[in-house]
Amino acid sequence: MxxxxxxxxxxxxxxxxxxxxxxxxxxxxxxxxxxxxxxxxxxxxxxxxxxxxxxxxxxxxxxxxxxxxxxxxxxxxxxxxxxxxxxxxxxxxxxxxxxxxxxxxxxxxxxxxxxxxxxxYGLLRASFRPRGEIATLRAYLRLRERLLDNTASHIQHMQKALTQMNLQLHHVVTDITGVTGMAIIRAIIDGERDPATLAALRDPRCHSTVETIRQALIGNDREEHIFALTQAVELYDFYQTKVGDCDVRIQAVLERLREAAPAPAAPLPPARHKTKQPNSLAFDVRPLLHGLLGCDLTQIHGLGPSLSLKLVGECGTDLSAWPDAKHFTSWLCLAPSNKISGGRILSSRTRRSGSRAAALLRLAATTVGRTETALGAFYRRLSARVGKAKAVTATARKIAVLFYNTLRHGMAYADPGASYYEDRYKRRVLTNLERRAKSLGYVLQEAPVPS
Incomplete structure (x- = not known):
């Protein structure tokens, strides 16, 4: 029927x-x-x-x-x-x-x-968007980044005007917007032309000598170049003021968020680095972030105070939107894709993404690759084997997992040392060699150490 x-x-x-x-x-x-x-x-x-x-x-x-x-x-x-x-x-x-x-x-x-x-029919996935004060914090942080980008263009205009006058200041000081560079530039705008007088404005921490700076400041000043330099400095100062206004707003938002959060269970650990980063915020970020999150993200190598704050602004303080670290790294497009057909892996390349959080993690991976840490050793070993681009992505994924576990589960990160990944890699290679030798009927034996 x-x-x-x-x-x-x-x-x-x-x-x-x-x-x-x-x-x-x-x-x-x-x-x-x-x-x-x-x-x-x-x-x-x-x-x-x-x-x-x-x-x-x-x-x-x-x-x-x-x-x-x-x-x-x-x-x-x-x-x-x-x-x-x-x-x-x-x-x-x-x-x-x-x-x-x-x-x-x-x-x-x-x-x-x-x-x-x-x-x-429930066939659409909602994109992640932070709500409430976190969205406000993210807006202020993104605005601050745009202001810094505009500031950088006017620094280039300052350097161009100096080069047109053959004042080679950028060759004798590390940063023309530092103490020595800005003191000399402002003196030039005020009408000072004597190279010796300008070189005497050198800060004691400057590596170049007074004589080197004096020789670099012998140039050909022209009216139009001085005017261009003046305009660039005024615009640079203007944007610096606006960046300071953003810092005030960001600090106020963090204060409100910290007041609404429970008190942290553990005290703030000492900072790993005490040097101030360029373009850092005008206030101390670590205590506010620690009071808000209850953990110190800066203990993870590669994550400084400013970068940690930007990640919190992009991802929020509650990572429950992602069930586990694998979902989080997949959302960041840092995990390998799995295009499989007929039992064959067609591609495992990571998807393209315009995620700001992923870009920040890649920046952290590039920075940590130069350190004598476990993450740095992992980056260098992978870079030598598969190239720098893939090593940056893989290291950024590891940092993303540490960030997720610290913020979601309160994990306390401890660096196992630069030799950790090297030793683990050697043990894995030896295990594979022993298995292959056994399959061929041989036994690996450690060579005697020569006396």
Whole structure:
């Protein structure tokens, strides 16, 4: 007897989010879509003014929408995301790569309908976005980075003006924005031209002698070059002031976060390095971070105070969004991919990513590769075998795992030493050699030490 064919309702996929909506984000117009059963006109277009967004939220309320999905299109999604979030909707930001449209139909209306359908059936993954004060901290930190980038361009303008006057200051001092360099540059702007007088402004910590600096400051000053130097210094000072304003805001946010966090169980350990890093914040970051997190991330080699603060700003203080360290490193695109077909590994390359957190971890890996630590030994051994690019990625993944375990599980990091990875590598090689020799009927024997 033939089996009865199941009804269409039983064959359909069950809805995961019954009250789901979606928005196709644009610069001047947003196209929103709801379930066709909730409204006779399930797709509508709205402008990007605040009044238009308010009407969009009212329409969602009228249709009984509880969750909204949208793609991260430039920065145009931010006003709609924040307004809908304030109105009580569960807003999901998705990666455009995960919401690729069916080929052959590509319009704003069909995009919104397809996005709504995928979200209703639970086929979209929400991108991570910190909430509350952490989002505010991240915004301030990113703004500070942009200001520092602008500052760097004006330092180059200062150096160009000096070179045009054949004042070789950048060859005799390590940093022209240091104490010696800025004292000499400001004196030049004020009208001082005597090389001996300018060289006498040398700071005692400067490695170059007064005579070397004097010879480098014999040049050909011209009116247009002095004017360009003056403009560059004024713009440099302006951006330095704005960076200081950002530091005040960042410190205030950290103070608020620390007051809301429980007191740390252990005291703050002593700092591994006492030298001040260039472009560091104007306040001591370690005590505030320790009071906020209850642990000291700077004990992990490669993570200084500023870099640790940036990682916290990008990833937040609660890493429960990732079940374990493997999920965390996969989100950072630092874990090998697994493209397998027919039992064959087609590719294991890491995915491309614009993650700022991953870039920070790669920077930490490059720095730690020059240290006599376990991570440094791991980087150098891997670099000699597979190249620097892959060694940076692998070391960044190890630092990411240490960061996750420290912040999520309170792990206390202790450096096992530079010889740790070397000894473990030798033991692994010997184990493999012994196994292969045994399979061939031989036994490895340690050679006697010559007297």
């Amino acid at each position: 033939a089996r009865a064919k199941p009804s269409r309702s039983k064959r359909d996929i069950n809805l995961t989010h019954p009250g789901a909506a979606a928005i196709d984000i644009g610069a001047t117009m947003h196209v929103a879509a709801v379930d066709p059963n909730d409204d006779s006109e399930p797709v509508r277009s709205f402008g990007t003014f605040t009044g238009d967004l308010q009407r969009l939220a009212d329409w969602f309320k009228q249709c009984g929408v509880r969750t909204v999905a949208m793609e991260s299109t430039g920065v145009y999604w931010i006003p709609a995301f924040e307004l809908l979030d304030q109105r009580g909707f569960d807003v999901v930001l998705v990666n455009a790569r995960d919401a690729k449209h069916v080929p052959g139909r590509k319009t704003d209306i069909s995009d919104a309908q397809w996005l709504q359908r995928l979200h209703a």
